[in-house]
Amino acid sequence: MQSTTHRAARTLVLVRHAKAESFAEQDHERELTSRGAGDAARAGEWLAGYGVVPDAALVSSAARAAQTWEALAEAAGYRLDPVLDDAMYDAGPETALDLIRGTDQVVGTLVVVGHNPTIGYLAQLLDDGEGDPDASAGMLEGYPTGALTVLRTSGAWTDLELGGATVLAFRTGRE
Secondary structure, three states, X not given: OOOOOOOOEEEEEEXXXXXXXXXXXXXXXXXXXXXXXXXXXXXXXXXXHXXXXXXXXXXXXXXXXXXXXXXXXXXXOOOXXXXXXXXXXXXXXXXXXXXXXXXXXXXXXXXXXXXXXXXXXXXHHHEOOOOOHHHHHHHHOOOOOOOEEEEEEEOOHHHOOOOOEEEEEEEOOOO
C-alpha cells in the first residue's frame, strides 16, 4: 500500500496597518485616522467578498494595527479575537515569518496585520512567481497603508519558506 501525504492548502493574508496619525506620545500608541478606519473597513468588506474567512489573526500590538484589525473584522463580519503580539511591532521579515511558522496547524487561514517595510517585503519574499502577475507587479510598485496580499501555500505553517506561497491577489488601501 502506497502512503500519500495530504498537503493542505492554506491561505495567508498579509495586511499593512491602515493610515495612522503622524504623532503620538509613543509610536506604539499612534491611532488610525478616520481615513485609515474607513480604508480598513473597505479592506474587510473586500476580504469577505473575496471569500476569506480566517481561523486566526496575528496582529501587532501597536494601536494602529489593532484598530486596523478591529475595523477590518467588523466590516467583514469576523467574530475572532486576534493574537496581539509585541514581537510583530518591530519584527523584520524573518522574525515575522518565524511568528507565522508558529501558527497552530489546525489554522487554515491566517490574517497577519503588521507594519512596513516588513509586511511588504515579506509578501514579496514569499511570492513563488506562479500567481497573479498583476498582483505581484502591484506589490513591487509599493505597499501603502492598508494594502494587503492574499497568498496560498500548502503544507504545514512550520514548513513555510521564502518563495513558498502563490500570490492570489493584492489590494491597496484606497481601493
